Amino acid sequence: MVNLIGKNKVGGVRLRALLVVEGVWKRFGDRDVVRDVSLLVNEGEIVSLLGPNGAGKTTLLKIITGVLRPDSGRVLIKGLSPEDLKARALVGFCPQEPGLIDDLTGLENMMFYARLQGLDGKNVVKRVEGLLKIMGLSGDMGKLVRKYSGGMKKKLGLAATLIHDPEILILDEPTTGMDPGVRREVWRIIQQEKRSGKAILIATHYMEEAEALSDRVYIIDQGRIVASGTPSELKSKYAPPSVIEVELYRLPENADATLKDLGLRYTVHEDKLRVHSSDVDRDVPRLVALIHENGGAVKILRVTEPTLEDVFLKLTGRGLES
Amino acid sequence: MKWCRVKAFFISGLKTTFRDRASIFWVFIWPIILVFMTAYVFIPPSVGQPLTLDMGVVNYDHSEAPFNGTAFIEVLKIIEYNGTKLFNVRVYEDEDLLLGDLTKGELDVGIVIPSGFGNNLTFSQAKLKVYVSGGNVYSIQVNRAMVSEFLRRFSIEAGLRKVEMSLRYMNMSYVPSKIPTQGPWGDIGFLKFIRNYMLGLVEPINVTIIEKVPEALATRPAVIGWYVIGALGMMMLYTGFIIGSTAIVEEKERGSLDRILSTPVKESEMLAGRSLAGLIVLLLSSLAIVITGVYAIGAKIDWNPLSVTDWLVPLNLIMIGLMTIGIGYMLSLLARTSRGASSMGTTLGLILSFTAGVWFPKEWMPAPMRVLADMFPITWALDTIRDIVVFNIGLGEALTGTVRNVIATAAIFAVGVIAYKKTLRKYAEL
Numbered sequence A: 001m002v003n004l005i006g007k008n009k010v011g012g013v014r015l016r017a018l019l020v021v022e023g024v025w026k027r028f029g030d031r032d033v034v035r036d037v038s039l040l041v042n043e044g045e046i047v048s049l050l051g052p053n054g055a056g057k058t059t060l061l062k063i064i065t066g067v068l069r070p071d072s073g074r075v076l077i078k079g080l081s082p083e084d085l086k087a088r089a090l091v092g093f094c095p096q097e098p099g100l101i102d103d104l105t106g107l108e109n110m111m112f113y114a115r116l117q118g119l120d121g122k123n124v125v126k127r128v129e130g131l132l133k134i135m136g137l138s139g140d141m142g143k144l145v146r147k148y149s150g151g152m153k154k155k156l157g158l159a160a161t162l163i164h165d166p167e168i169l170i171l172d173e174p175t176t177g178m179d180p181g182v183r184r185e186v187w188r189i190i191q192q193e194k195r196s197g198k199a200i201l202i203a204t205h206y207m208e209e210a211e212a213l214s215d216r217v218y219i220i221d222q223g224r225i226v227a228s229g230t231p232s233e234l235k236s237k238y239a240p241p242s243v244i245e246v247e248l249y250r251l252p253e254n255a256d257a258t259l260k261d262l263g264l265r266y267t268v269h270e271d272k273l274r275v276h277s278s279d280v281d282r283d284v285p286r287l288v289a290l291i292h293e294n295g296g297a298v299k300i301l302r303v304t305e306p307t308l309e310d311v312f313l314k315l316t317g318r319g320l321e322s
Numbered sequence B: 001m002k003w004c005r006v007k008a009f010f011i012s013g014l015k016t017t018f019r020d021r022a023s024i025f026w027v028f029i030w031p032i033i034l035v036f037m038t039a040y041v042f043i044p045p046s047v048g049q050p051l052t053l054d055m056g057v058v059n060y061d062h063s064e065a066p067f068n069g070t071a072f073i074e075v076l077k078i079i080e081y082n083g084t085k086l087f088n089v090r091v092y093e094d095e096d097l098l099l100g101d102l103t104k105g106e107l108d109v110g111i112v113i114p115s116g117f118g119n120n121l122t123f124s125q126a127k128l129k130v131y132v133s134g135g136n137v138y139s140i141q142v143n144r145a146m147v148s149e150f151l152r153r154f155s156i157e158a159g160l161r162k163v164e165m166s167l168r169y170m171n172m173s174y175v176p177s178k179i180p181t182q183g184p185w186g187d188i189g190f191l192k193f194i195r196n197y198m199l200g201l202v203e204p205i206n207v208t209i210i211e212k213v214p215e216a217l218a219t220r221p222a223v224i225g226w227y228v229i230g231a232l233g234m235m236m237l238y239t240g241f242i243i244g245s246t247a248i249v250e251e252k253e254r255g256s257l258d259r260i261l262s263t264p265v266k267e268s269e270m271l272a273g274r275s276l277a278g279l280i281v282l283l284l285s286s287l288a289i290v291i292t293g294v295y296a297i298g299a300k301i302d303w304n305p306l307s308v309t310d311w312l313v314p315l316n317l318i319m320i321g322l323m324t325i326g327i328g329y330m331l332s333l334l335a336r337t338s339r340g341a342s343s344m345g346t347t348l349g350l351i352l353s354f355t356a357g358v359w360f361p362k363e364w365m366p367a368p369m370r371v372l373a374d375m376f377p378i379t380w381a382l383d384t385i386r387d388i389v390v391f392n393i394g395l396g397e398a399l400t401g402t403v404r405n406v407i408a409t410a411a412i413f414a415v416g417v418i419a420y421k422k423t424l425r426k427y428a429e430l
Helices: A057-064 A085-090 A106-116 A122-134 A150-162 A180-195 A207-213 A231-238 A255-260 A280-293 A308-316 B003-018 B021-042 B069-078 B095-103 B117-123 B137-168 B190-202 B220-254 B256-261 B267-296 B309-332 B338-355 B367-375 B377-389 B395-428
Strands: A017-028 A031-042 A046-050 A072-077 A091-094 A168-172 A199-204 A216-221 A224-229 A242-250 A265-269 A272-277 A297-304 B053-059 B087-092 B109-113 B129-132
Touching: A017 A057, A017 A199, A031 A046, A031 A057, A031 A072, A031 A199, A031 A224, A046 A057, A046 A180, A046 A207, A057 A072, A057 A168, A057 A199, A072 A085, A085 A091, A091 A150, A091 B256, A106 A122, A106 A150, A106 B003, A122 A150, A150 A168, A150 A180, A168 A180, A180 A199, A180 A207, A199 A207, A207 A308, A216 A231, A216 A308, A224 A231, A224 A308, A231 A308, A242 A280, A255 A265, A255 A272, A255 A280, A272 A280, A280 A297, B003 B021, B003 B267, B021 B220, B021 B267, B053 B069, B053 B095, B053 B137, B069 B087, B069 B109, B069 B117, B087 B095, B095 B109, B095 B129, B109 B137, B129 B137, B137 B190, B220 B256, B220 B267, B220 B309, B220 B338, B220 B377, B220 B395, B256 B395, B267 B309, B267 B395, B309 B338, B309 B377, B309 B395, B338 B367, B367 B377, B377 B395
Parallel strands: A046 A199, A046 A216, A091 A168, A168 A199, B053 B087, B053 B109
Antiparallel strands: A017 A031, A017 A072, A216 A224, A242 A272, A242 A297, A265 A272, B109 B129
């Protein structure tokens, strides 16, 4: 078991960990679904749990929220066990299935979850209406949820998670099944919540989501955390170098000798140049300058950066969608 | 326990029930249909009234006697019992035509009056041929019994008249000297003695049959009242079982259980909210059944808000509700899907309705099966309600039954609560 609290420093700044998971195991039958998982989420931080379907993300989130009990290990929510009702009041959990009641309206669903959090009365109705407005659901709050689209249900589920203004948000695949427009809208709301100081843990199998939102990423495969770090740390450590593709009006004179000066791996094919770089910010200006200095002219320059998908592929030998 | 959390489950439970068409049907429409069926199918308006049989008659008698076949047919046409005609008489030309209609099921009974019937009735012994339609065992028994009883009574009446006529023509000089006209009956004189003797030949035993039913069930409204309470019990059984057995699995299926379990809600708050919602649904349905029973089909259900005894009725209804929901929670341990839980609740509810003295009187059942009815606490509570509203028992008796029901309810609901918590924990330990 790893003691994470003592290690919770970034750049010498001690962070306030709101959620700590230490050495958690969970077995269903003869299969270990979660294996010795440790992680932490700090105040004002978005952490992603990135892994393919069936990696154990949902089970881990259920353990963190106290829905399931771990076989061993522990979860601390501001130092409290998730079984402690005080700890549960600090958490807002949005499961993969939004967990809404189809025969209630949007407003009634919100009031149901508000009451479960111990909130009732006119002020709560105002807060509910405010949240529904933020989610763009004001006009539909009187409609039965069974008439909502999948995206609307997801947004309502997220609104219900925010009803008691929790310090920790646990979101399981928050944008699955959403169209790109709605997905970006939800990302905007999540980032807004981060700015208000919430600790946010997102389980996702979308690498773009993890990259776009996360301060840190835990990569999970077959119940085990196989790597963690900021997206750029993970990519620089595990992903192949970026590829700079350049289409030229004309090649620089003595192209081979010129490019060798860069010290990078490259290929030249007719008027196209392909350069592998582990530091794009440094190498792109150097490459362009060198081409121009040697009489070449750039027509199009395209940089293909590695993704977390590449990181996952490198670590597990499989893609995230597999 | 925080009320607003209980309220969350209470309000959502009520709203989801009243917005679901299937629930509305099973909780309100079906019991009301059952109440109407009680009044018009199981206990039709004709119950307690004599049947009227369709009778075909062939008359081959054309004798000159004062009471012949034609006069007999007139009697058949006008004879009544309690204001109801006993026979719809249709006269046939010959026996073959009569038999044709009888075998087609158009007649219940056929009578063939042979030639010489009138003369034989007056001076000898008359004969009649009677056919009884045999559609089913029940109808053949009823038709046979009715026509036999009528002919037996008619035969006795004819015999009595023959005695009166015989005495009118008896010559007093024929009086034998040794006939005892004195005895335990006193000195009644020879003629009266002979008359009594001949009456005894016609009808050796004059039987008086008196129908005696419990005063409370003596009327059709009271019988309907008994069954309306039965319909209420049946609804409570299957609905309560379904409410209890689907409570957790339904939340699990719609994905709301994970979210609920992640909130600071206590098991006791969930349980209280759900049970309260279920109880209100059951009580509203019971009210609808009773109102329909009393005002639409005339059931005798006496309830006086000024009577302390009558206030034990709602208390016993609450007991039944809690017991059925409690048993439902026990069933939830076995439920894997809400559809399975619902089917299990309905099946068990209907079986117990018919076997535990809820819908059918337990006296109708074979002795070994009565044991279940005698030991089933829901039947105890229903019988207490029947005792109060149909049989009008006193406070002492009602209170004794109610105390027993309260104890049984506490025990059953407590086991239900344990089962509910175990089901929740089973889910968390998955």
